Every structure is written in C-alpha cells, then in structure tokens.
Amino acid sequence: MPAPILAAVRSPFAEADGVLAGWHPVDLSVEIADAAITRAGITAASLDHVWVGCDEPVGAQGANLARAIVLAAGWPAALGGTVVEAGPHSGVAALGAAVDAIEAGRIERAVVLGVSSASIVQPGAAALARLYGRPWGDGPAARFADHGGLVPPVVAADRHAAALAIDRSAQDEWGRRALERRTPPPPGAILPVGARPGDAVAVQRDTPVTTDVIRSIDNDLEPIFDTDGTTTALTFAPASDGVAALVLGRAGEALGEVEVTTSTGGSPLEVVSVYPDRAVDRLDLAAISASTALAALTLSGLDPALVDIDGGTTAVGDAAAAEDLRPIVDGLHRSAANTTGIGARVSAGAAAGYVWRRL
DSSP states (O other): OOEEEEEEEEOOOEETTSTTTTOOHHHHHHHHHHHHHHHHTOOGGGOOEEEEEOSOOSGGGTTTHHHHHHHHTTOOTTOEEEEEOBTBTHHHHHHHHHHHHHHTTSOSEEEEEEEEETTTSOTTHHHHSOTTSOTTOSHHHHHTGGGTOOOOHHHHHHHHHHHTTOOHHHHHHHHHHHHHHOOOOOTTTBOOEEOOOOTTOOOOTTOEEOSOOOOOOOSSOOOSSSTTOOOOTTTBOOBEEEEEEEEEESSSOOSEEEEEEEEEEOOTTSEEOOOOSSOOSEEEEEOSBHHHHHHHHHHHTOOGGGBOTTOOGGGTOBOHHHHHHHHHHHHHHHSOTTOEEEEEEEEESEEEEEEEEEO
C-alpha cells in the first residue's frame, strides 16, 4: 500500500566550502524539518519517528544525528530517531525504512531527512579517518585483489564505462547537458536559508540563498582520477551541502505518495542499476559522475535523452543522502496531478530507487 507524502521540502544545494559551509548539519536539518511539518499541517507531537539518511555518520554528523535534530528542534523528547547509513544510497534507505514502518502499521507519521554537510564532514571520513581501526578489515580488499583491487566508486565507474564503450565525448555531452538543463527548482520545493559561507566565499552571512548554486566549469579539462581516464571536473559531481525532508503519514492531506522502494548490490568494481519495472513519466538520477549515470543507463537499455530532463547531479554537486531525495521533492512540486516518477541512486557496487506519484 503506498505511503502518503504530506510535505516535501529541501534546502538549496551548494558545492562544499560554498555559501552553506558554515551551517552545522543539525542546525540546517532543524530549519528544513520544521518547515516540512509546518507545511504538512501537523505538530511534532503527532510524529512517531524520525529517520535520517547520512552517508558519513561521524563527527558533526555522528552520535545519532536524528536524535540531535529532535532535541535541537524542541520536539518532544520522547520522539525516537534513527540514522541510516547504507553507503551511497543512505537517503533512499532511510525513506525505505519509513515506508516499511508505515505500510506495516507500526507508525502513523514520520519525518525522513537526507543530510549532507560535506564542508564539515568530508566524503570518506567514516572510512578514511581510521581512528578506531580499519573499516572493512582485510577481507573485501583481499577478495578483489586479483581484479585490480578496490578503488573509489567514481574510479570504478570510469573504468566500467570504458568497458561499455562509453567514451569521453559522451560523458562531456552529459556534463554540459546537466549544466544547461538545470533549471531553478519549482516554487515550494526549496526553503530559502541564510548564507553561512566558508572562509573562501565572498558572501555576507545571512544573505538569503534561494536556489541551488550552479557550477561554472570549462570543457577542455584533464582527467581528475586515472591519467588515462575520462572523468573530468565537467563530468564529476563534487561533494555538496544540503538537506531534504519528507513528511509521511496516513492522517492529513497528501501531496503525493511513495509507491515502492527497492535496492540491489553488485561488484564494487562495476556500476549497478535498479529501476522498478513499470511505466513512468520521468526518471531522475543521483549519480556521482557522468560515467556512472551513462553506464547505469546503458545497462538498463534506457535512452539518456529521457533522463534528468531538468538537469542532473553534476550541475551542482552531489549532496549525498539529500541528493537521493531531491528527485521526489522537486518532482512533486514540478509535476501535474497523476504524474509518476522514479528517483534512483546509481553507483559502483550498489543502487537503490523509488517510485513516487503526484496526487
């Protein structure tokens, strides 16, 4: 049974160390979560649980980020919170956990957040810091030692794209298209927030940030990973800051609904694709690079021209778990009644997605 969506809203997204760099992830999450429940026409006292998707639940995003958001927002202290870390599709996984709980009848209402504060907690922090040992131990690396060893997902995607005969020209075209197509988010999708810029950004604090900060990238660039690779700054989505929120529940006037969520895994050296088998009106991807997106589309036999019609992740940067939920937030506000869409996170080693419908 579909899970009703009572409200959907997000912050602007901006590349790390940009205009949102000074926001603590808890504080920015509170701004967005409070706006979400206000738009849903409910009170925090009527919520049953808070799920937060977070790719890097350490440092400022650690120690149960969901619980910190509940307390900082002034919501009832008895309200529970859970952080979901599922690698590159943590936002989709958090949404799936909330949908499952509502469909099972265990709860009535929930808030789902996708959080990315890359300016404060850099990508890979959970694995690379190694303050308390070596995440994953030796087993995974040993398993793939004879296949060239484990490499970062974006490098794996670059190499997989080459194996699929996806050349640099196709990737450059995808990157340029993302920049050209990325239109301002529809009214209602974004909650304007005050700028809290990083030291290198010449923007006055509290200047309203009302839309995503689109990147400005040249075309003729050198590869940024493998020297003979195809991914450049034009076709790579750098880490970004942002928060997205959904309010789910069976009591209240619904804006839309989540029909299904799904996920799958695969070799960490190959891009994985996942799309529910049904006709939809639009398909939006969260992908760290053009090589990742195009490899996933090739594996699925989908026409790239029909995907990300409003511009993709590379136009702004990858806001991690928040980016996972952007397609549903923007899609609900952009679409007419009865529009159905798919939002999907594709990556080397794992993929996840969901089907949403505008009521």
